[in-house]
Amino acid sequence: MKEAIIYDSLSGNTEILAKTIKSEKPNILFEKINNKTKENLKNIEIIYLGTPIIKGMCTEKIKELLESLEDKKIFLFVTAGYGISDEYYQNLRKRIVSIIPNSNEIIGSFFCQGKMPDAVKEKYISLIKEHPDDKNLKVSLENFEQAKTHPDENDKKRLLEEIKKINLT
Numbered sequence: 075m076k077e078a079i080i081y082d083s084l085s086g087n088t089e090i091l092a093k094t095i096k097s098e099k100p101n102i103l104f105e106k107i108n109n110k111t112k113e114n115l116k117n118i119e120i121i122y123l124g125t126p127i128i129k130g131m132c133t134e135k136i137k138e139l140l141e142s143l144e145d146k147k148i149f150l151f152v153t154a155g156y157g158i159s160d161e162y163y164q165n166l167r168k169r170i171v172s173i174i175p176n177s178n179e180i181i182g183s184f185f186c187q188g189k190m191p192d193a194v195k196e197k198y199i200s201l202i203k204e205h206p207d208d209k210n211l212k213v214s215l216e217n218f219e220q221a222k223t224h225p226d227e228n229d230k231k232r233l234l235e236e237i238k239k240i241n242l243t
């Protein structure tokens with residue numbers, strides 16, 4: 075089956091995962107999403123599709139592409155700043171899957187944290203100064219620190235393991 079790796083990435087985290095898949099599948103179409111992507115996917119059957127989470131959703135470009143896909147097998151890989159619980163990832167997954175037309179099949183997915191810009195930390199620190207009793211802000215700051223090293227080697231390994239599990243019927 076013809077395969078492709080398509081991704082969006084604003085600061086490089088999701089691109090790290092895309093390149094990890096490419097390292098295992100060096101000869102397939104590898105493309106950061108652009109205005110030719112839709113056309114380039116015409117004869118592709120399996121798409122490894124990557125996106126960061128921006129404001130609770132995939133990027134606009136990926137959204138537009140996903141909504142247009144028909145009869146593809148899709149493996150989603152996603153980086154998000156927050157990684158507090160599996161439930162968080164499950165909700166994001168549901169939200170993304172809900173925009174994908176039914177003729178497509180989701181053959182797997184992978185989520186991990188991705189580091190965030192320092193400006194985010196500075197914002198939390200100034201908010202904590204204003205609201206010292208706000209526990210959520212402290213959790214957010216902890217989460218920022220936790221995200222700093224991701225995606226890491228273990229994330230890459232887990233991603234490839236998840237891809238190995240794909241069972242095409």
Ligand SMILES: Cc1cc2nc3c(=O)[nH]c(=O)nc-3n(C[C@H](O)[C@H](O)[C@H](O)COP(=O)(O)O)c2cc1C
Nearest residue numbers: 083084085086087088126129130153154155156188
């Ligand atoms: C404008 C903006 C909005 C973001 N919104 C969210 C969000 O709603 N939820 C989340 O978990 N992470 C959010 N993040 C963090 C990114 O999902 C995370 O850093 C991701 O790994 C970025 O991937 P990239 O480097 O491939 O763009 C946001 C980041 C930016 C820059």
